[in-house]
Amino acid sequence: MTGLSRLDTERLMELLSVSLGAYYGDFTVAAASESLTASQGRALTVLRRGPAAMRALASTLTCDASNITGIVDRLEKRGLVRREPSASDRRVKNVVLTAEGERVTDAIRARMRATQDGLDRLDDADRERLAELLERVFLAPPQG
């Protein structure tokens, strides 16, 4: 690790900070357009990938498990998710998106115009490069 590379990491950390802020702002406004809080929107986005136990949802959202009860309560009251008992472990409840929940989640993503317009500035080759780099930085195993 050279001194110059260290500086590059600092610059990239700052750039990620600004990028996250822009993305998160875009997301928050889009979620609000569906009368959802940012946390509710994040939960839906995670569940769009598939059902998850309450505990797993808390882990993915990096918050205490006790918070998930209230968030899922409100989403369930609006018919966007439902709790399903696990077949293998009677302590576990799996949270599943309803059809309406899928529709709303997709609507939020479709509303994120600023981010989508940003991505549309890239040509196919640059999209591929960005995808590969993001996977390498954020999806590689922690101790890989």
Added chain:
Amino acid sequence: MTGLSRLDTERLMELLSVSLGAYYGDFTVAAASESLTASQGRALTVLRRGPAAMRALASTLTCDASNITGIVDRLEKRGLVRREPSASDRRVKNVVLTAEGERVTDAIRARMRATQDGLDRLDDADRERLAELLERVFLAPPQG
């Protein structure tokens, strides 16, 4: 815009969602290690770039101006920021990081090991590519 590029945008939106979720989780844990909430940590991070008026801070954080009062109150009580009256407009208060605020903000960033380790997986050329792509997607003018 071809059909294939559209699909790439969907994939990139999902990849950004996962990536920024990982970043935000890393950031939240790092802020908590300094006994700060994510919102307080975000405010400090913005102010690390320079002083900002209350209103400007609200705009950058994508929240109502009334929220900033409480957030800055708590940061000020801990000696991390201070309010300074604007010389040109007596309605305006500029929020400035204290030396301790700078130290804490840098400590949070230094604690984000997962993200830093991810960036360290890239060589200099890939760092440069990632930086350029993020700038193009998130920092280009909205109607550019």
Added chain:
DNA sequence: TATTGTTATACTCTATAACTATA
């Protein structure tokens, strides 16, 4: 004994509306 989901509690975040001081 350990884990899952829930509840109770206290504090923080958030938007809305109304207020004041200033422009």
Added chain:
DNA sequence: TATAGTTATAGAGTATAACAATA
């Protein structure tokens, strides 16, 4: 008239500690 910051309020998010049901 308009804008910057604050206050009051109500609802939502958050961590902690404790609990019942299940493993």
